[in-house]
Amino acid sequence: MNSHSGLVTRAYWMFTFAMFAACIVMLFTYTPIEKQMGLVQKIFYVHLPIAINTFVAAFVVFVASVGYLWQRRMWWDDLASAAGKVTTLFCAIVLLTGMTWARSAWGMWWTWSPRLTFSLVLLLLFVVYLLIRPSIESPQRRAVVSAVYGVVAFLDVPLVYLSVKLMPDIHPSSITLEPAMKHTLWAWFVPVTLLMAGLIRANYMLHVRERALARPEMPSAPAHPAPGVRLGGAT
């Protein structure tokens, strides 16, 4: 990484961190307390942006998987793998923050409502995605199997999204927020989205670096070839 791109990366992460700090301050000084659920409703401002970004990361897996199946370039597989890890992490956080909220608001950690069930299925699908990758040794075969699996796993995302609209669920199908609550929600989308994109990029760069280090070094050409030996050139 050259010094310019290193500087940009550092500025990106510092800005993301600063945005998180600003959003936390906003949450405790500006955002009103919801009357029915009380203070715990404020989990919503981090819960929803992470949930939406889970869908975005899963969509990146889908696009990269289709891209690999179409072009057979390894960088598509690196991108799919990077996004798959972030999807798994974000999906786990959505479930855990939702459970914390549910325990306080409704007195229970979990209920088998359609959205929660499809969200758990999404998490399990991506955990399996991460488990099958290292179990396949051939990089090409791993990329093909992961790409097909990635496309199929993404099909659960519309089910998670549409479940509250199509079936009775504890999640509301639409929500009305006061202006100050809307501002807080939009503000939280910024750092969470930046962090999601940053984590996918960081993971991708690690894959590329690991691949470069794992590649065996090419034997260097002799400075003075033996008579009659041609180096390179069209034959």
Add this chain to the structure above:
Amino acid sequence: MTSREYLLLGYAIALGFMWGYAAILWLKWRRLQRRS
């Protein structure tokens, strides 16, 4: 647990997991930089 404690637990999980993972990736990157 009070409503405030559940709120803090929720944010601790969300921020701790996200930034913890970012820190792990940063450490991995540094280890690879040293190897190359």
